[in-house]
Amino acid sequence: MRKIILYTFLFGTFVFPTASVAQQQEPEQVALDTKEFEDHLYESFKQKGIENYDKAIQELEKCQNLEPNNPLVWFELAKNYYFQKKYVDSYNYFEKVTQADPKNRWAWQGLYDICYDTKDYNKAITIVAKLIEFKEDYKEDLLSLYMTTQQYDKALTLINELNERFGVTDKHELYKAQILKDVKYQGSEKENLIAQIKKNPKEESNYIQLIYLYSQSNQEEKALEVAKQLEKEIPTSDWAQVSLFKFHINNQDGEKATKAMHIALSSTKIDSKIKHRILNEYLLFAKDKPLFEKDLDKAITYFDNDKEVKVAKEIGKFYHSKKTWDKAAKYYKMHLNTVSDDYETINLLAECYKEAQEYEALAKFSEEQSQLFPSQPDMYYYLGYAYNKLKNFKKAKESLETGLDFIVDNTKLEAAFYNQLIECYSGLGDAKKKEYYTNKQLEAQKTQKK
Structure with a gap:
């Protein structure tokens, strides 16, 4: 009696022994067959529990000989074949159960599991449609299958249905963003959003998505109309x-x-x-x-905490390209207040001082930076350049000759150094050194042209 109660609890839709067998046999024979059936069935459960699926199937085949049309046996055979990854046999038995009992949800679930495991997603869609009749949660599975099989029109319709009934989720929004990259789906989505706005004018997200879609399709006037409508309905937006x-x-x-x-x-x-x-x-x-x-x-x-784009630096570069040196310098300094070791910006700022003829500022700045970056020749160049302009030729000479030793494979910068050394020794009245660096400059220029 214990076994019968257990089976009924687990598989309430399955009844045994079958009526046809009871009608054809004497009561004593029915009792014997029923006990034999139960023993084999119980043994199959035990063997399945220890993952001995071959033995479980053998016991179930004995049950099937006793009761060929018992859906419980088919269901158990399907499960054991599934665990062995014998998907064709498993599918056939699950299908037999659904034909005998179309309301058996677990048999449909078994068919779905097989289709999913074997990546037969199109067949899985038809099975999930049946599962939805039992539990609406399966619509999420259906949506995933539509996305996998790229049935985006159906997916978009289902997303909108689920959003309206259960609310927007991050997963749905990611799916929708993926779909709407394709322009051909944007028209229907615009219509949906317009309808949603009419239905619920206080829902901000619908306006935002519609503004985005209009902007993407260069419909700026319509985007503006939606923005104005949003501001009217939700002034705090x-x-x-x-x-x-x-x-x-x-x-x-x-x-x-x-x-x-x-x-x-x-x-x-x-x-x-x-x-x-x-x-x-x-x-x-x-x-x-x-x-x-x-x-x-x-x-x-x-944008102070923006790690991807350094805004002050980019604005500095914008003004730099326009040769608006004072504004470029202002924003470079703003950037260096937060990222003091950005050598590219340091170099750009030095160039701004040079082009703006702010020689005192250039001398002070490049001397500080040459101490922080002692192997960078650019700062020695700017320092020497500034001292030359300030007529401090002795300091210009020291800086330029020091920096010259750090130049590697840069004939353009080398020629610029020689040019400043010529000016420096001219100021010092050293004609021999001036001639020496004039010749070095000519050599560098020849190499540069090659």
Whole structure:
């Protein structure tokens, strides 16, 4: 009796002995067959438990001889074949169970497991559709299968359905971002987002996604309309300021653009790439407008912890390319306040002092840096150059001749050193040394041309 209760608990849909057998046999024979069936079945469970699947299958085959149409035997055969990775046999037996009992969820699950293990994802989709009838959670499996088989239109429809019913998840958003890289799916998503906004005008995320899609497809006017609608419905939204910033910049409205920029850059919700784009656009707008320089300086502070892009340095390079030496120097110094050993920036700042003819500043700066980077010839060059311009030819000579020893395979820099040494010895009145370095310069120039 204990065994029968156990089987009924585990497999309530399976009943044995079968009615047909009971009708054809005498009661005594039925009792004998039932006991023999139970013994073999119990032994199969025991052998399966110790992972002796061959022996378990042998016991189940004996059960099958006694009761050929018992779904419990088919189910157990399917499980044991599955554990042996004999997927064809396992699939056939699970399928027999579903045909006999279409409401047996575990048999459908078995079929799904086999399809997944054998990477037959298209067949898995049809099986998961059946499993959804038992438990709606299987829709997540269906979504993963749609993504795997690149049925993105169905995946997008299902994502929107799941988001509406159960809320947005990070996984769904990643899937959606992957799908929407393909322009052909963006149209239907725009329509979906418009419908979602109408249904729930206080849900910020729908506006953000729609603004992004319009921006990606160069529909700036529509993006702006959505941003204005977002600002109206949710006045505290930081994202509304992103598109409004662009609108104000295009209209040359510096005051409103500046306000929108500060809100966007200070927001923790907005992606850093978008923030960089905003700053670059503001830089182009403000470069010839001293009125907004303080706001540009403040904007840089929002990126102090940005490890990927050194904003002050990049702005310095921007002004450097425009030969606006004073502004380039200002932002290089701002950068060096946080990254003092960035030699590229050090070199660029020295060049700014040189081009701006700030020789006192150049001498002071390059002397400090030559002590920090004693093997870098550039700083000795700038120091010698500055002393020459300040008519301190003795110090120029010391610096230039020291730095000359550190030049390796750089004939352009070598020629520049010789040029400064010629000027230096000319100032010192040493004609012999001047001639010597003139000849060295000519040799370096010839090598450089080759």
